[in-house]
Amino acid sequence: MSGKNFILHQTTSLQREIQNTKAVECACARFKRDMEMTLEASAREGGTVILRQKKLEPEAYEMEVSEDTVVIYGSNDRSFIYALNELSEKYLGILPFGFWNDQEIKVKPYVKIPCGHYQSEENRIRYRGWFINDEVLISHWTAGVSKEYPWEMVFEALLRCGGNLVIPGTDKNSKIYAPIALDMGLMITHHHAEPLGAEMFLRAYPDLEPSYLKYKDLFEGLWKDAIERQKNEEVIWNIGFRGQGDVPFWENDPAYDTPEKRGNLISSIMQEQYDMIREQIPGAVCCTNLYGEILELYRDGHLQIPEDVIMIWADNGYGKMVSRRQGNHNPRVPALPQKGDKGLQGTYYHVSFYDLQAANHSTMLPNSMEFVEKELNNAMDHGITDLWVINASNIKPHVYPLSFIANLWKKKALTAGEHRKTYIREYYGADCTEDQLTCMEQCISRYPDAMLSFGEREDEHAGEQFYNYVVRDFIYGWMRDGAAAPVEELFWCTGESAFDKQMDWFESKCNATCDKIEQLYHDCAVVKGSELWKDSVLLQTEIHKYCLKGSILFAESFRTYQKKEYKKCFFLLGNAVEAYNAAASAMREREHGKWTGFYANDCLTDVKETAYCLKRLMGYVRNLGDGPDFYKWQREVTYSENDAKVVLITNMENHMTDWELYLAGKNMQG
Numbered sequence: 001m002s003g004k005n006f007i008l009h010q011t012t013s014l015q016r017e018i019q020n021t022k023a024v025e026c027a028c029a030r031f032k033r034d035m036e037m038t039l040e041a042s043a044r045e046g047g048t049v050i051l052r053q054k055k056l057e058p059e060a061y062e063m064e065v066s067e068d069t070v071v072i073y074g075s076n077d078r079s080f081i082y083a084l085n086e087l088s089e090k091y092l093g094i095l096p097f098g099f100w101n102d103q104e105i106k107v108k109p110y111v112k113i114p115c116g117h118y119q120s121e122e123n124r125i126r127y128r129g130w131f132i133n134d135e136v137l138i139s140h141w142t143a144g145v146s147k148e149y150p151w152e153m154v155f156e157a158l159l160r161c162g163g164n165l166v167i168p169g170t171d172k173n174s175k176i177y178a179p180i181a182l183d184m185g186l187m188i189t190h191h192h193a194e195p196l197g198a199e200m201f202l203r204a205y206p207d208l209e210p211s212y213l214k215y216k217d218l219f220e221g222l223w224k225d226a227i228e229r230q231k232n233e234e235v236i237w238n239i240g241f242r243g244q245g246d247v248p249f250w251e252n253d254p255a256y257d258t259p260e261k262r263g264n265l266i267s268s269i270m271q272e273q274y275d276m277i278r279e280q281i282p283g284a285v286c287c288t289n290l291y292g293e294i295l296e297l298y299r300d301g302h303l304q305i306p307e308d309v310i311m312i313w314a315d316n317g318y319g320k321m322v323s324r325r326q327g328n329h330n331p332r333v334p335a336l337p338q339k340g341d342k343g344l345q346g347t348y349y350h351v352s353f354y355d356l357q358a359a360n361h362s363t364m365l366p367n368s369m370e371f372v373e374k375e376l377n378n379a380m381d382h383g384i385t386d387l388w389v390i391n392a393s394n395i396k397p398h399v400y401p402l403s404f405i406a407n408l409w410k411k412k413a414l415t416a417g418e419h420r421k422t423y424i425r426e427y428y429g430a431d432c433t434e435d436q437l438t439c440m441e442q443c444i445s446r447y448p449d450a451m452l453s454f455g456e457r458e459d460e461h462a463g464e465q466f467y468n469y470v471v472r473d474f475i476y477g478w479m480r481d482g483a484a485a486p487v488e489e490l491f492w493c494t495g496e497s498a499f500d501k502q503m504d505w506f507e508s509k510c511n512a513t514c515d516k517i518e519q520l521y522h523d524c525a526v527v528k529g530s531e532l533w534k535d536s537v538l539l540q541t542e543i544h545k546y547c548l549k550g551s552i553l554f555a556e557s558f559r560t561y562q563k564k565e566y567k568k569c570f571f572l573l574g575n576a577v578e579a580y581n582a583a584a585s586a587m588r589e590r591e592h593g594k595w596t597g598f599y600a601n602d603c604l605t606d607v608k609e610t611a612y613c614l615k616r617l618m619g620y621v622r623n624l625g626d627g628p629d630f631y632k633w634q635r636e637v638t639y640s641e642n643d644a645k646v647v648l649i650t651n652m653e654n655h656m657t658d659w660e661l662y663l664a665g666k667n668m669q670g
Contacts, residue, residue, distance in 0.1 A: 005112035009046025023077040023185030096160035129165030130392035137394040140601035161406035190238035192289035198226035263302025317353030320459035346387030360463025366451035369416035450516040467547035507555035550579035566625025574662035580611040637665030
């Protein structure tokens, strides 16, 4: 068959010699859609693609290509899904993140598939997928189609990446979108705070205290209901017992006041859940999360876990395989099994994290892909190859790291450098010259180096939450008691020091990274013509730039406050407001076409809320410097110098609001 080809036309037919399922139906419809997008309409007959059953390893496929047919052999639904996706990517040119990166589609008359035998490549990871978590952007955005459509595009991208597992949202969303994910061919697992995917106790029983000690039967009833609801679905059952609202259960149940009591209870509950599942589904796969305080209990020998349960080790939210920081508590317990451990091992790994401190939500991971590569390769060396769940958040801001990690779960994985080069050329190549692509590659490589270092360790780089949550914590302390007492919420980063010393620390950290962010932004802005670049790396650098600028102005305002220069403080705070508003506007200005409204519900980092809090602080400072009559500053900024000093009538106009006053006088402040 050497030199001969199967000619794939838009008229090529799909023939199924297998059991018809919703997942295969979706895959075939997707492949036909890809053909219609990429191939010209033609009256010429285009041969046949045949789906045929064969005993192979689960998810594996083989293809026999002749001049007349492409026969795809597979053992289950995902075999055929992955095979059709492979044809789409390799021959039609549809990339895994084509939707999320606005891929420019090139239409061709037809494509040639060389005749021969093909077979799928093995993956290094058995169960691999995403947790669609903190999904506040995609849950309020329709892409101009429907509320469900963005979720379908999430699941499609995951399948195109070779994923097979998803936590389809948080809390209510997970139950709404699980049927779509299942219909498309994905397996389901559960949030670590929602064992078995059960209803949260406080939602089912809002008037009761969520105490297992008091309401054991009610908790068990919820678990039984969850098993009954999902027993006919492809589910990896997450067992465990953490608490309501993603907090430890003992915060609501003080009877469990020692590690021994907590560990004993969790161990007994996990065994009970395991038994309940296995009674209904004998071959069920179970997992449990060693997350946060649960990891510490396990490390200290207080947890007993059934031996064939996959133990999921989590990074700290910044990509380092150690326990996460919670509040001011940061033990950094290593989150890896011992080498040679015979148990089943998995990881819950973040490319996005929400900790109300310094993580990234609207911008990509502030640590390098070389760092991620090192951590995940080390995890695999420790046996973590059974399950990977990647916290993918709202997808669009995190496409680059998601793409890299999906590459890592393949046997023929690219290195971080190789992947970066390939990624840039695949997704940005249509609009850019080779020089521009090289510049982009360098900018993405330098991005982590420009991120603010809030600590000495390699992973302690700040996402955009740092500039927002730290500033809002400072505002709270400042308005609470005039900055007389330290802000305890900031002890995690500043140490237990006085308010002004905390501000010294914050200001020095911001100033240390200012030039690097400015230079990175300048270099990113050099690239012209690529809308995707403006939507992604340039936008994220711009968010950091403006939030950092607002932080520095905020710190400067505090210095003037200390000197009782209240008017100057007021206007510096107004300058900070404008910087944060610029960051918020930058996001909204990149909403075009299907992206209209994407950033509208930025309610977690919530840059606009930082601006609002700063405006409240402006009123507090004005009260100190312009009260109780509130006419002096208005005269000073709106009257001539001579008129301002002659006060026969205090004011001839209505009192200005704080913001009106700021706008009237901001250009006069030196």
